[in-house]
Amino acid sequence: MSTTTGVQALVRRTHEERVLAALRAEGALSRAGLAQRVGLSRTTLSEITAQLLDRGAIVVLDTDAAVRRGSGRPAERLALDPSAGQYLGVDFGHRRVQVAIADASHEILASGLERYDDGLAWDERVSLAFDTIDRLSSEHGLHLNALQAVGIGVPGPYTGRHGDHSVVAWNRGATPDGVDRSFATRFDAPVTVDNNTRLAALAEAVSSPEGASDLVYVRLSDGVGGGLVVGGRLTRGARGFAGELGHVTADPAGTVCRCGKRGCLETLASVPAILAACRVQGADVTDLADLAAAVERADPVVDAVLRRVGSVVGHVLGAAAMTLDPVEVVIGGEIAHIAPAIVEQAARTLRYELYSIPVDGPCQVRAGRLRDSDGAVGALAAIFHQSPLLAGYPEPETSDERNTRRSAQ
Structure with missing residues (x-):
């Protein structure tokens, strides 16, 4: 693709975003009103709105006949199409x-x-x-x-x-x-x-009212993964492995992980691993609903399992936090809300791991705000x-x- 073509595509996309942003902020507008607000010529605006209308991104809502002064031809008012998934x-x-x-x-x-x-x-x-x-x-x-x-x-x-x-x-x-x-x-x-x-780490960072220039994220779900925001940027790493906390070794003598190593955090802190550990200890827990009920009735066996998991998660997060010095550490996944003991114990362990750092206060440790939709929202x-x-x-x-x-x- 030529540089000229690439620049033209970028300019067109920028113009479209400005038009859509104006309609988001102002509601229905005539083409003349849009041109005034986005600073485009009427010819350019006509081309951009024609493309958006053709795609169904915007619709002709009505005309300004009811409020128009003078004898000119009523102007169409354009608006975002509320039924258009974009x-x-x-x-x-x-x-x-x-x-x-x-x-x-x-x-x-x-x-x-x-x-x-x-x-x-x-x-x-x-x-x-x-x-x-x-x-x-x-x-x-x-x-x-x-x-x-x-x-x-x-x-x-x-x-x-x-x-x-x-x-x-x-x-x-x-x-x-x-x-x-x-x-x-x-x-x-x-x-x-x-x-x-x-992507879930991105969603949490974007949603953080405290700001997220430096954040460590781990999600406990069917598997365990993580993400890092360092210096105000979401980090991928040289080969896409940045933040793969689920495959940090937590127990060298543990069970074999799907990645081929032994004792990864995922083998101990994924939802299936946690439910299995509860059953091994004698708790009647087969899914997250059962786990929530056990937490609600303060089952001591389940509580002990969750706190052991929280300690392991805290140790792994402690190593990452010692390396990156984040503002926030976020534990995501539905289980973080169902079983707050995991987050509480991870926070205690993390405070111990970071005890030697002379700071005004430890980084904040919290459960994810976005629950199990965080990956799609991050996308x-x-x-x-x-x-x-x-x-x-x-x-x-x-x-x-x-x-x-x-x-x-």
Whole structure:
């Protein structure tokens, strides 16, 4: 693709964002009113609004006939289409896919979750995600004709940019090769793919009212992963492994992990591992609902298991915090809310690990705010691409770039 074409695509996208931002802030506006607010010529604005109308991103709401003075022809007023899903966030976990659809104002219009077996092939996972998207669109009366971008989170280390990428997966058969192409083909929109837990870290950092220039995030779910915000930037690392706290060795003599090592944090602190540990100790716990009930009745066996897990998590987080000196340490995943003992014990352990650091106070340790939708919300945050946390991150592929690449293949 030529530099000129790339610059033109960037300029057009910038103009579109300015028009959409004005309609978000002001509501319905005439073309003349839009031109005045965004500082574009009427010719340029006409081209931009024509493209947005064609895609279904905006609609002609009415005319200004009721408020117009003089005898001129009534002007059409343009507005955002409330039924247009314009951004799609998808989080593929080990055992479930979470979907979130947002509008042009970045408000989430619909979200949903579907579960599957850990060994489900990736083409079937993608098919299930498509079914979920179709169901949500139908239930909420949405259309995706104006879809501007798709953000996708996948488990395990992921590196890559646009159509040229390499993937490292923890277990055979779990490599999400071609997920980006499947979504790009289905929706004809630029696709960004990254590690799902790293995207969840982004979502937590963006949502933090305290600011998140330095943050360590770990998510306890079907697996265990993490993400790092360092110096105000979400960090991927040289090979996409930055923040993979789930595969830090926590017990050298422990059980074999899906990655092939022994005693990784994931073997001790993932939801399946925690439930299994409760059962080994004699507690009647088979799922998170059972665990919540046991916590509610203050089951001493379950409490002891949770606090042991919290200690292990705290030790691993302590090493990361000692290295990075974060403002916040966040423990995500539904279990962090169901079993607050994990967060409490991890915070105590972390304070001990950081005791030697002469500071005014320890970093804050908290449960994630965004619950189990954090990966899909983080995928949306990544494709909005408005946060300085994403400085240095690759931009999603534009339609011009995608067409150029296809013609060269």
